Amino acid sequence: MDVVPVWTENYAGVCGAKRDAERFLERAESQSFSRSxxxxxxxxxxxxxxxxxxxxxxxxxxWGGQARPDMMLSSGQILCDPRNKWYQAAQQYMxxxxxxxxxxxxxxxEDDIEVADVQDYYIKHIIEELRLLIKFLEKQTGKKMDYDRLSEFVDLGERTWNLIWETYELRRAVPTPMGTGDAMNTMVPMVFMMGTQEAYDFYLDLNKELKDKxxxxxxxxxxxxxxxLWGGGLPSWFALTDFNYxxxxxxxxxxxxxxxxxEPIYRLNMPDTNDPIERLAWRWLGYWTYWYDKAKKRPGSEPDVERLIQYIEDYQIDGVVMHEAFSCRTWHLGLIWQLNQLRKIYKPIPVLILGQGGKKKEEKRELPSLILESDIIDISTYSEVDTRNRIDAFIETLEQVRKNKANRR
Incomplete structure (x- = not known):
């Protein structure tokens, strides 16, 4: 419908990365909003x-500022309360x-509830919500939805989705051709430009670059x-150089x-349908529930923990790092719990190693973890000295684990 999205979270992240968020945070505090x-x-x-x-x-x-919107679209996704309330608060100024x-x-x-038993209800609800969004957009723009054009965008978005998955899977290689520090930049077309040719072409170029490396x-x-493994949490946008450290x-x-x-689209168990609204609904549901069945097969597990386990195995991971952002409770709640569950059900990790005489033997592998603490854009929460000291201690632990393994052989 030719609506240009302006992602307010993205602009806040830009302000944080430029280390220029403080004056806007203080301005909000002057309006009686809490820094917490x-x-x-x-x-x-x-x-x-x-x-x-x-x-x-x-x-x-x-970057020249953030444009005044013609309309504001919010969605908390039962994950982020501020996404529901933010624009209501902004409306007092606009x-x-x-x-x-x-x-x-x-x-x-839920351990005792199968997604298949309730998915039809959720799909119906999501479709209704998307159709209400279309009605709102038609009213605001004075245009009618072109469903054939929408279907083309959905097609392109799904091809881009699969290309992103294929491209990121290339990072399994040893040595890895791309790290999380770069991924925090290459995610921009994924998060803000899906369904555009520019996004598809970007990942096509990235795919070629990684294969060349x-x-x-x-x-x-x-x-x-x-x-x-960066096991969870948004990064401190003002301290991406920590990845360089x-x-x-x-x-x-x-x-x-x-x-x-x-996972790629074809693994999300989506039914065949030509309705672009239904495809969006099924893709949404498949994304959030993909790990449920895997978690049910492992006693004591949970979907997010299953995801950690798969990445640990697929990418030959030696340790897990997470970041607890103080002001983003809904997205970061549960990270420590995930690590504790991981330790209970997956530590120590049994692996097969080549012992003396070429015989394989089972060894218990430790998996150290590190939790960093600061915020997403509030630089006053961050101590470079403390962060680097924690990283140093973590690296020493990784080194000691490796030495212990070598001595046992």
Whole structure:
């Protein structure tokens, strides 16, 4: 419908990466918003209030500022409360801008409930929500939905989805050709541009680049010592150089759970349908429930833990790193619990090694973990010295685990 999306979370992240979010956070605090709320939302609210007060962009706004919207579309996805409330709060500065909320639920994981038993209800609800969104957009734009064109966009989005999965799977190679630090940049077309030719072409080029690096055995670092899993949490956008610090120690991140496609479309058990709205609904449900059946097969497991286990095995992981962002409770709640569950059901990890005389023997492999703490864009929560000290201690642990393994042989 030729609506250009402006992603407010993305702009807050840009402000954080530019280390220029503080003045917008303070502006929001001056409007009686607590610093303990989502700092993405606080940054956006502070920016909106300032722009509306001035009648123009705040001075020296990163990337030229964020445009005043014609409409605001929110969706909490039963995952992020600020996505529901953020624009309601922003409307006090822009009372003429209409809001529409899209409710996109998915069944929560329960040991005694099968997704197949409830999925029809959720699909019906999601389809109704998407059709209500279309009615809202038709009213605001004065255009009718072209469903043939929508179907073309959905087709392109699904091809892009599969291409992203295939491209990221190339990172299994040893040495890995791309780390999580880069993935926090290559995720932009995935999150904000799906269904566009630009996104597809971007990942086509990335796919070729990674294949070229693999052919040359060119890795993120010259001497890859440790392969780590970024097991959860948004990064500190102002401190992405922490990934470079890991790299300086010979540690790389070939895989992450953040901003990543789960599996290709053909593995999501989607029924055949030509209705683009139904396809979007089934893709949504398949994305969020893919790990449910796997978790039921392992006593004490949980879908997010199953995802960690698969990445640990597929990418030959030596340790897990997570980031607890103070202001993003809904997205980061449960990370420590996931690590504890992982330890209970998957540690120590049995692996087969080649022993003396060429005979295979089973060994118990340890899997160290590290939790970093700060925020997504509030740099006042971050201590580079403390973070680097934690990383150093973690690397020492990885090294000791490797030495212990060598001594046992």
């Amino acid at each position: 709320l989502c700092t993405y939302a606080l940054c956006g609210l502070g920016f909106d209030q300032w722009r509306e007060e001035l009648g123009e962009m705040p001075p020296d706004a990163p 009372p003429d801008v209409p809001i529409h909320n899209v409710d996109l639920p998915y069944p929560l994981y 693999i052919a040359k055995k060119e890795g993120v670092v010259e001497d890859e010592k440790y392969r780590l 890991f790299n300086s120690k010979g540690a790389v991140f070939p895989v992450e759970t953040t901003y990543r496609m789960i």
